[in-house]
Amino acid sequence: MTFEPKIVGFLCNWCSYTGADLAGTSRIKYSPNIRSIRVMCSGRIEPTFIVKALYEGADGVLIAGCHPGDCHYQEGNYKALRRYRMLRMILPGFGIEPERVRLEWVAASEGERFANVVDEFTDQIRDLGPLKVRDSLERILSEDAIPELEEAMEESGDANEA
Amino acid sequence: MAVRIGVYICHCGTNIAGKVDIDEVVEFARGLENVSLVKDYKFMCSDPGQALLQKDVEDGLIDRVVVASCSPLMHENTFRKATERGGLNPYLFTMANIREQCSWVHLDGAETTDKAKDLIAAAVRRAFLLEPLTKREVPINPRTLVIGGGIAGIQAALDLAEAGKQVVLVEREPSIGGHMAKFDKTFPTLDCSACILTPRMVSVGQHPNIELMTYSEIEEVGGYVGNFNVTVRKKARYVDEQLCNGCGACWEKCPGTRVPRKGNVHEKLSLGPTTSIYMPFMQAVPAIPVIDAQTCLYLKDDQHKCGLCAKECERDAINYDMEDESVEFEVGNIIIASGFQTFDPSVIKRYGYDRLDNVITALQFEIMNCASGSTGGKIQKADGSEPEAIGIVHCVGSRDENYHEYCSRVCCMYSLKYSHLIKEKTNAEVYQFYIDMRCFGKGYEEFYDRLLTEDVRFVRGKVAEVTDVAMNEAEEGKLIVRVEDTLLGSVRRIPLDMVILSTGLEAHHSLKDVANKCNVSVGSDGFIIEKHPKLGPVATATDGVFLAGACQSPKDIPDTVAQASAASSAVLSMITREKIEIEAATAEVNEDKCSGCKLCNTLCPYLAVKFDEEKGVSVVNEALCKGCGTCVAGCPSGAISAKHFEDRQIFAEIEGIFSGLEYKTVSKPKG
Numbered sequence: 001m002t003f004e005p006k007i008v009g010f011l012c013n014w015c016s017y018t019g020a021d022l023a024g025t026s027r028i029k030y031s032p033n034i035r036s037i038r039v040m041c042s043g044r045i046e047p048t049f050i051v052k053a054l055y056e057g058a059d060g061v062l063i064a065g066c067h068p069g070d071c072h073y074q075e076g077n078y079k080a081l082r083r084y085r086m087l088r089m090i091l092p093g094f095g096i097e098p099e100r101v102r103l104e105w106v107a108a109s110e111g112e113r114f115a116n117v118v119d120e121f122t123d124q125i126r127d128l129g130p131l132k133v134r135d136s137l138e139r140i141l142s143e144d145a146i147p148e149l150e151e152a153m154e155e156s157g158d159a160n161e162a
Numbered sequence: 163m164a165v166r167i168g169v170y171i172c173h174c175g176t177n178i179a180g181k182v183d184i185d186e187v188v189e190f191a192r193g194l195e196n197v198s199l200v201k202d203y204k205f206m207c208s209d210p211g212q213a214l215l216q217k218d219v220e221d222g223l224i225d226r227v228v229v230a231s232c233s234p235l236m237h238e239n240t241f242r243k244a245t246e247r248g249g250l251n252p253y254l255f256t257m258a259n260i261r262e263q264c265s266w267v268h269l270d271g272a273e274t275t276d277k278a279k280d281l282i283a284a285a286v287r288r289a290f291l292l293e294p295l296t297k298r299e300v301p302i303n304p305r306t307l308v309i310g311g312g313i314a315g316i317q318a319a320l321d322l323a324e325a326g327k328q329v330v331l332v333e334r335e336p337s338i339g340g341h342m343a344k345f346d347k348t349f350p351t352l353d354c355s356a357c358i359l360t361p362r363m364v365s366v367g368q369h370p371n372i373e374l375m376t377y378s379e380i381e382e383v384g385g386y387v388g389n390f391n392v393t394v395r396k397k398a399r400y401v402d403e404q405l406c407n408g409c410g411a412c413w414e415k416c417p418g419t420r421v422p423r424k425g426n427v428h429e430k431l432s433l434g435p436t437t438s439i440y441m442p443f444m445q446a447v448p449a450i451p452v453i454d455a456q457t458c459l460y461l462k463d464d465q466h467k468c469g470l471c472a473k474e475c476e477r478d479a480i481n482y483d484m485e486d487e488s489v490e491f492e493v494g495n496i497i498i499a500s501g502f503q504t505f506d507p508s509v510i511k512r513y514g515y516d517r518l519d520n521v522i523t524a525l526q527f528e529i530m531n532c533a534s535g536s537t538g539g540k541i542q543k544a545d546g547s548e549p550e551a552i553g554i555v556h557c558v559g560s561r562d563e564n565y566h567e568y569c570s571r572v573c574c575m576y577s578l579k580y581s582h583l584i585k586e587k588t589n590a591e592v593y594q595f596y597i598d599m600r601c602f603g604k605g606y607e608e609f610y611d612r613l614l615t616e617d618v619r620f621v622r623g624k625v626a627e628v629t630d631v632a633m634n635e636a637e638e639g640k641l642i643v644r645v646e647d648t649l650l651g652s653v654r655r656i657p658l659d660m661v662i663l664s665t666g667l668e669a670h671h672s673l674k675d676v677a678n679k680c681n682v683s684v685g686s687d688g689f690i691i692e693k694h695p696k697l698g699p700v701a702t703a704t705d706g707v708f709l710a711g712a713c714q715s716p717k718d719i720p721d722t723v724a725q726a727s728a729a730s731s732a733v734l735s736m737i738t739r740e741k742i743e744i745e746a747a748t749a750e751v752n753e754d755k756c757s758g759c760k761l762c763n764t765l766c767p768y769l770a771v772k773f774d775e776e777k778g779v780s781v782v783n784e785a786l787c788k789g790c791g792t793c794v795a796g797c798p799s800g801a802i803s804a805k806h807f808e809d810r811q812i813f814a815e816i817e818g819i820f821s822g823l824e825y826k827t828v829s830k831p832k833g
Contacts, residue, residue, distance in 0.1 A: 107686070
């Protein structure tokens with residue numbers, strides 16, 4: 001059986017959730033791997049939400065907000081972008097590929113684009129394979145594995161510098 | 163006390179039930195923690211569906227409600243109200259979107275049912291942690307802002323003003339009237355456009371309830387439904403509106419040239435005077451000229467040569483020192499009626515606009531045909547002679563995947579109107595090059611039938627090229643239209659004297675900016691997105707902002723007027739209510755946790771979070787907060803919470819999604 005990733009989507013109410021709804025009303029088909037959570041603005045999305053989703057079992061997290069300049073709350077999407085960039089810098093330190101978290105701008109009129117983004121992201125995560133972050137965290141944190149932890153940290157540090 | 167959650171699963175006919183195994187989902191929901199009853203029904207949004215839920219709440223069987231059906235954007239309000247009628251706080255209800263984001267987008271199979279289960283599990287976990295919220299009521303300012311003074315804005319403003327309500331009408335051009343003021347005749351009745359429009363323009367100018375601001379643009383819109391703060395920039399007109407009486411002495415003497423005096427007939431086309439101080443057209447409202455600072459000899463540089471108009475003006479109305487002015491005011495509702503612009507055909511090189519004389523746009527033809535225009539209503543070639551053969555090319559920029567995919571709706575009809583007018587005024591042959599004739603309105607098909615008897619040549623085919631390269635003697639000195647006549651099944655070359663490009667309607671270049679300021683979105687076609695394409699065509703996703711006319715999509719005059727009246731009646735129903743409930747889901751600061759770092763103060767785009775110097779903590783002004791949650795996500799102490807979108811509620815949703823997996827975490831309610 002092939003690996004089917006679980007993906008959590010955080011969608012802003014005004015653009016991306018509406019765009020996802022439009023994909024529905026237009027009956028555009030896309031992979032069923034995503035489960036979306038609606039927030040009012042992408043600026044509401046805290047890095048902890050993403051980490052929580054990964055910890056609970058998500059193999060990938062999609063954040064979607066209004067296009068730059070289109071935010072219903074003027075500039076929440078820019079804040080989302082900054083937090084996203086910051087989070088992506090931190091993820092390798094925990095052995096999580098930053099590609100597992102993706103930010104996309106999806107407008108209320110872009111139902112087809114939403115479907116394409118989900119399909120493409122699902123394929124990408126399927127290629128990356130399962131995350132099982134809780135397994136690895138628990139293993140790393142168990143006493144025996146401390147040298148392994150240090151090694152992992154060094155590696156990710158190198159990766160960041162490169 | 164234990165929480166008792168009721169879960170209602172909607173079949174939506176076969177929309178959901180066709181893809182999702184309802185029985186399996188019901189069984190699954192029964193097994194979820196804190197769920198005390200699960201019901202499924204064919205249409206939850208129907209009266210009996212709502213009654214089902216309402217009764218269970220009334221009977222005290224449940225104290226949290228989850229409806230798994232369509233998108234919350236569709237029916238959240240419906241079920242919130244049903245919950246409230248049952249006697250429960252409406253915020254103790256939540257939805258699982260198993261239609262738009264599940265059954266409609268996935269194939270028939272176990273994955274779709276699995277996804278529905280996960281979404282319901284997420285909603286149930288969320289419901290467990292929901293808190294009752296109190297809606298706020300705010301008064302509605304009875305004054306309305308209408309943006310745009312074309313026929314849409316005029317109609318909307320007059321409707322409201324006649325009902326005794328105050329209106330501020332803001333128009334970017336020096337006069338109201340919009341595109342309609344440029345037309346001589348309107349299809350299909352061939353009414354004189356000026357005769358039906360001018361009286362309305364005058365009424366707007368004179369109405370005691372309408373404050374008219376022409377040559378002005380929206381600079382900023384703040385606030386929220388019922389209480390918008392608007393800043394308008396009144397551009398410098400250099401003519402004092404209070405003093406000027408529109409006598410015209412100024413432009414008669416003005417040596418400046420706004421429209422070139424040399425050049426061919428088509429280059430010189432103008433409705434009003436061609437001087438630098440000018441009236442846009444003679445029936446302008448307000449009947450006050452404006453100076454074009456770019457070409458005015460006094461204003462264009464520091465030399466200040468000229469000054470003739472100031473000398474001529476008996477009332478000293480000319481003021482060269484006038485500057486742009488910002489005006490602020492408050493309104494309760496906004497109607498956007500900012501109109502359209504016509505497609506610029508110079509990007510379609512093969513049609514030769516900008517390159518070939520005698521290739522003109524529809525709007526140029528309108529001005530040429532207008533009795534008060536520079537040709538006095540005569541249809542002339544660039545050299546001033548009368549054309550003997552004219553071609554009208556349909557769908558320029560419309561129904562074309564390279565430019566605009568949509569049909570502009572008015573071009574077929576105005577092209578027919580041109581044929582009639584040309585036949586009436588000249589002896590020219592008229593060719594219509596069309597893809598399909600779309601004559602959908604009242605009296606439109608009849609007008610088409612009439613034109614079929616007026617000796618107009620109809621050629622079905624999309625024009626490939628307009629060229630001046632002759633291939634034989636008959637084509638010498640002519641414009642040649644190359645077109646595949648799809649009814650004859652052959653390619654034809656038709657020599658003509660003049661070609662009119664029936665340019666489509668597109669979103670005005672400033673529409674996106676206006677939409678942004680009013681907090682509404684534009685679609686991929688550039689027009690503003692309405693609340694619902696069928697059931698909410700005049701409202702938008704932003705409460706208190708309504709649409710009229712071609713800012714929503716291309717429209718003819720009757721549809722525009724109808725929508726404008728619909729928008730004004732929607733506004734009237736808001737005003738008559740006097741008060742409106744606004745979203746209770748705002749941010750809230752826990753003063754015990756707040757460290758007073760003030761980070762949130764800078765994050766809020768609405769300046770709703772202010773620092774309380776006395777208490778040393780930040781405080782949210784609920785009237786200004788729109789509930790975006792940016793401050794919540796940014797608070798380093800976790801002191802701010804977003805009501806209805808609390809961290810723990812979102813965490814619970816995430817946990818719900820994965821509750822089927824081997825890991826399980828359960829967030830606990832407060833206290």
